[in-house]
Amino acid sequence: MKTDTIAAIATAMSDSGIGIIRVSGEDSVSIIDKIYRNMKMKQMLTTYKSHTIHYGFIIEENETVIDEVMVSVMKAPKSYTTEDTVEINCHGGVFMMRKILDAVIRAGARVAEPGEFTKRAFLNGRIDLSKAEAVMDIIHAKNEFALQSSVKQLKGSVSDIIKEIRTNILHEIAFIEAALDDPEHFDLESDGYGEALYKIVKKIGERIRTLIDSAKNGRILSEGIQTVIVGKPNAGKSSLLNMLVGEERAIVTDIAGTTRDILEETISIDGILFRILDTAGIRSTEDIVEKIGVDRAKKAVEEADLVLYVIDSSIPLDENDEAIFHMIEGKNTIILLNKSDLFTVVTERDIRSFIGKIHEQNKNHILETNAECQNIYENRIIRTSMKERDGVALFLKTVKEMFFHGEIIYNDEVYITNVRHKEALQNAYDSLLQVRKSIEDHMPEDFYTIDLMNAYAFLGTIIGEEVGDDLVNEIFSKFCMGK
Numbered sequence: 001m002k003t004d005t006i007a008a009i010a011t012a013m014s015d016s017g018i019g020i021i022r023v024s025g026e027d028s029v030s031i032i033d034k035i036y037r038n039m040k041m042k043q044m045l046t047t048y049k050s051h052t053i054h055y056g057f058i059i060e061e062n063e064t065v066i067d068e069v070m071v072s073v074m075k076a077p078k079s080y081t082t083e084d085t086v087e088i089n090c091h092g093g094v095f096m097m098r099k100i101l102d103a104v105i106r107a108g109a110r111v112a113e114p115g116e117f118t119k120r121a122f123l124n125g126r127i128d129l130s131k132a133e134a135v136m137d138i139i140h141a142k143n144e145f146a147l148q149s150s151v152k153q154l155k156g157s158v159s160d161i162i163k164e165i166r167t168n169i170l171h172e173i174a175f176i177e178a179a180l181d182d183p184e185h186f187d188l189e190s191d192g193y194g195e196a197l198y199k200i201v202k203k204i205g206e207r208i209r210t211l212i213d214s215a216k217n218g219r220i221l222s223e224g225i226q227t228v229i230v231g232k233p234n235a236g237k238s239s240l241l242n243m244l245v246g247e248e249r250a251i252v253t254d255i256a257g258t259t260r261d262i263l264e265e266t267i268s269i270d271g272i273l274f275r276i277l278d279t280a281g282i283r284s285t286e287d288i289v290e291k292i293g294v295d296r297a298k299k300a301v302e303e304a305d306l307v308l309y310v311i312d313s314s315i316p317l318d319e320n321d322e323a324i325f326h327m328i329e330g331k332n333t334i335i336l337l338n339k340s341d342l343f344t345v346v347t348e349r350d351i352r353s354f355i356g357k358i359h360e361q362n363k364n365h366i367l368e369t370n371a372e373c374q375n376i377y378e379n380r381i382i383r384t385s386m387k388e389r390d391g392v393a394l395f396l397k398t399v400k401e402m403f404f405h406g407e408i409i410y411n412d413e414v415y416i417t418n419v420r421h422k423e424a425l426q427n428a429y430d431s432l433l434q435v436r437k438s439i440e441d442h443m444p445e446d447f448y449t450i451d452l453m454n455a456y457a458f459l460g461t462i463i464g465e466e467v468g469d470d471l472v473n474e475i476f477s478k479f480c481m482g483k
Contacts (some may be wrong), residue, residue, distance in 0.1 A: 006112035007104045009097045010482035016092035021100050023086045032086045034107040050075035058100050081120040115479025129464025130159045136479055143273045146222035149415050157414045159463045169456045176449050194439045205432040208425050215422040218415030224273035228300045231310035232320050236338040239386035241278040270396055307333045314342040317354050334380050341385040348381045424461045431455035
């Protein structure tokens with residue numbers, strides 16, 4: 001690990017009231033002492049105690065004042081990086097912050113790499129890798145759940161569980177190894193150890209499975225519900241997007257096929273984060289560009305958590321609607337019967353009847369039975385009017401019932417929100433399944449330890465105890481400068 005002194009602008013690069021230049025390393029105090037003067041223009045920084053803040057000035061080499069500042073001194077090991085750290089609080093102009101950073105670099109520091117401060121905190125043992133990743137998640141949090149989940153992970157909600165599970169696994173590995181080294185005093189087979197280990201491994205596996213299963217809800221709540229708006233041209237899809245976003249994001253005209261490509265917006269409504277994609281109107285067309293838009297719409301549906309199928313209730317259903325119903329088969333869908341302010345041609349009953357006819361034509365599509373059709377779309381067909389802004393409250397209520405059992409609760413449950421963590425948990429779970437299989441097949445005990453060690457190692461990658469330099473560098477390279 002590099003131990004030289006690093007510096008970076010830790011606040012956003014924009015004009016603001018305050019800017020912070022962060023400096024960390026063995027020589028950070030002496031380096032800033034070269035360019036800092038107190039209110040009496042004295043060079044005193046090296047004499048100040050840890051965790052104190054001081055008023056003064058940053059100066060040029062010729063003693064010209066650059067800015068009036070407050071300087072914080074935090075000495076090792078009680079700092080973010082566990083190293084001596086100095087933070088310069090200056091006026092927040094971009095030019096000013098860069099000018100002070102240049103002065104710090106001339107005094108002997110170097111520009112920090114992205115995420116290098118947090119990387120040093122990890123390498124110096126103040127936080128583990130899961131906590132380090134939680135720091136970045138806090139920065140990028142887009143809603144209350146994402147923020148609370150990330151804060152809990154920073155406090156150790158994930159790492160504590162992983163460490164506990166690893167301790168249990170290591171206990172069994174140590175016991176088996178001891179028994180194999182001293183067979184005169186341990187007879188694992190006659191003692192029924194295999195059966196006991198099977199129960200232990202199964203219980204650990206169930207706990208890991210619960211964490212894996214939490215990843216889907218964790219992703220939805222932290223990253224947002226991937227929502228795709230589909231429908232025929234001119235059904236009101238773009239109007240729905242504009243209403244949800246609260247501005248004229250999409251072009252709305254009476255001309256069919258206005259939307260040719262996918263428009264994407266991220267919004268928060270009543271604490272629910274939506275990543276909304278407005279797609280091209282789906283219909284049979286000879287227009288090459290429009291065809292590409294339709295193909296992209298179909299791909300977006302495949303990846304969606306939620307499909308909003310907008311139907312113009314003032315015109316009859318046709319073969320294009322049939323194609324759309326086939327396309328959204330098996331997806332979480334809310335049907336919006338739009339243009340309810342006009343004369344209604346299509347009703348909820350018509351929708352269910354239409355799906356039933358499709359079922360009769362091709363039993364491989366949509367639903368197994370008409371009864372299932374009734375149950376799946378019960379309370380998911382909503383009459384709306386984008387013009388009158390009707391139906392939004394019922395739409396949100398329906399989403400909450402679909403994804404959050406009627407309400408969003410920020411409880412103490414641990415959610416896995418990191419893809420890397422989920423993959424490691426899955427690998428550990430598979431290794432434990434292999435242990436159970438070895439016990440069922442009456443394999444020798446040393447086979448158990450191989451897969452137990454694999455599970456132990458996979459879990460270790462989550463907290464950073466079983467990772468190489470390349471992975472560490474890749475993770476921290478995604479951090480912002482100054483963090």
